[in-house]
Amino acid sequence: MEHSEIFQRLGVALAIGLLVGVERGWQERDVRAGGRTAGIRTFGLTGFLGGIAGILQSMTGPLLPGTIAVLLGLIYIAGKWQETKGDEDYSITSVVAALVVFALGVLAAVGDIVTAAAGGVVTTAILAARHSLHGFLKGLSWPELRSALVLLAMTVVALPLLPDRALDPWGALNPFSLWLLTITIAALSFAGYAAIKLTGTRRGVLLAGAAGGLVSSTALTLSFARHSKEAPQGSADLAAGAAIAGALSFARVLVIGSALSFNLLVPLASGLVPAIIGFLIAGFLRVWRSSAATDVPEITLKNPFELRMVFSFAVLLGLISLISKMTIAYIGTSALFIVAVISGLVDVDAITLSTARLAGSAIDVNTATAVILIAVVVNVVTKAVLAFTAGTRDYGMALAQASAIAIVTGGVAYFALRSFMPE
Template identity: 60%
Template sequence: MEIVEVFQRLGVALAIGLLVGCERGWQDRDVPSGGRTAGIRTFGLSGLLGGLAGYIQTLAGPMLPAVLLLLFGAAFVVFKLREAEADEDYGATTVVAAFVVFALGVTAVLGDVRAAAAGGVITTALLAAKRSLHGFLKQLTWLEIRAGLILLAMTLVALPLLPNETIDPWDALNPFALWLLTVTIAAISFAGYVAIRVAGPSRGILFAGAAGGLASSTALTLSFARFAAEAPESARQLASGATIAGALSLIRVLVIGAVMAPVLLIPLAIALVPAILVMLAASFLIVRRGNGKHGAPDLQLDNPFELGEVLRFGALLGVVIVVSKVLVDRIGQAMLFAVAAVSGLMDLDAITLSTARMTGASVDLATAVAAILIAVVVNLMTKVVLAFTAGGRGPYATTLTLATLAAIAAGAVAYFTLSSFVPAS
């Protein structure tokens, strides 16, 4: 190792310690000098000490670095214990952070500098997120934690045991791929579910709509419709939240389709991006005309990680995959349009995943794009029907209808105007 590289690696080790020390020092910024065990200087020196220990190992072997680690750890723990007794605060986070900084310093010299630097950033972010993480845990219930643990156990334990090949006569169902797709979609929905649970109504209707677009835009539209019937003065603001949720559901379709079959990205974007922009513009226009201060109602969403919910979606996805494959193979690609229309009444994810998997194999690009867009239109209009059914013919339903129709029109104009310029495959 040349001397220039040594200085570079030691500089990274020092920078890691200073970064973590900034966060620790800021947390204890009101403590008088000498009243805390470690701040920016101590953590900076800890990172540098780890780097020096790594460099010494290249010269003299591992014995001396191990002694340095033991002496460093013993001294740090003793001083932290004295501080804890004085403050009656027995948290061990700072001690653990010091050991992590030392280890990252060693890694910066002996291992991959990029991995060490990334570890420093992640460590600092975790330390800084104390309040957010604690607040997140306080909002979760035991049932939600248990559901997540069961699902993780089934995924990490059962997934590797599932056959990674089709097992049905139609060569459509791959248990490994099916479960992996199901869990992925549940994780995306869970992100929105957690955001709503943690933030609550205080963040407002637009935030709830955006998070609901990840969790379940249909459930959010229905919940907002019922609330609008009880609180007509908030109807238009609630419609703006439902419109945001609809826009996020379209973004979700675009991302899922593009990830599963990258060739779908441009054709889908031609139709969906204008529709998304129209819905977002309509939502913010509605908010701007109102006072924008309405709180969101308490949404009753099912936990997407609840085992029953996961199994139901997995069953739906499996049925859509098999039915699509069988009908396309036996009758023709046009049958995919009928499957998309029916599936769009219930869910967009299943038909998007199923169609994307067949794109380029049993279904050509144009047919796949048309099928997904049919499902999107059916799903958007289903939400309009739900708005009228649950919320009446008031401002909520009419505002959502106008925004939805404008979005569909914008998407249709863009699709029929520009799709001819997209390559056929």
């Protein structure tokens, strides 16, 4: 190993320790000097020591790093034990973090330096998220945790046992693929659900709308609509939050569709990206022009990992996939547009998944794009109608205007760029 490479690897090992040490030192910044087991200097030296042990491993063998790790752990445990006598803090997070830093220092010296650096960043992020994670756990109910554990068990244990072949003559109902797609969508929705759990709804209408849009923009639109009846002066702000949710739902469709069929990325983006920009501009302008401060309501969203919701979506996805295949076989691809309209009244994820799976094989990319965009437009119009029926007139009008801007912007861009799209 060249000297320059040794210096580089030791530098990364030291940087990992300093990075974690900054976070640990900041968390315990009010503790008197010498009153904590380890701070920025100790963690920095721990990472550096790991790097040195890794470099020496080529001459001494793996026994040296292992011995140092054991001794280091004992020293940290002894220091933490003495610290516990004074403040009765029984957390061993710093001890574990020190051992992780040492291990990453060794990895930086003898393994992939990029992986080691990434591990240091991830470790620091986990340590810094202490309060958010604790708040998430406190707000997590037993039914939510139970549903997640049951689904995890069903996926890890049952998924490999499901037949990975179509069970129908049209090749639509593949149990393995359907369940995998269902769990993926549920996990994506749960990311937004967890964001709301972590941050609450006190961070502002726009952030609440963004998080809610990842879970269910329809549910968020209805929740804000009902609150607009209780606080009519904030109707414009609430409509802005619903518009942001609409933008996130468009982004969600783009990610899902292009992930299943990369050929859909450009044609979908040509219509959805301008529509997303239209929604965002309309939402931010509403908030900027609003003079009334609006309290963000508690968003009533169902847990995406609830078994009934997951199985319902799996049935809906299977049904739409089967209808789409049968429609193509017996009627033709043009009938898919009717399926898109009907599906868009209820949900866009299922039609996006089923259509993306057909793109490039049973139907061409442009037809698949048109089917998905029709479902998206129908879904947006449906939410605007719900806003009028469940909320105030101002809320409905504001969301309808934002939706119209998004649809027109996306439609003009899509048809303008359509001639440049490959068949």
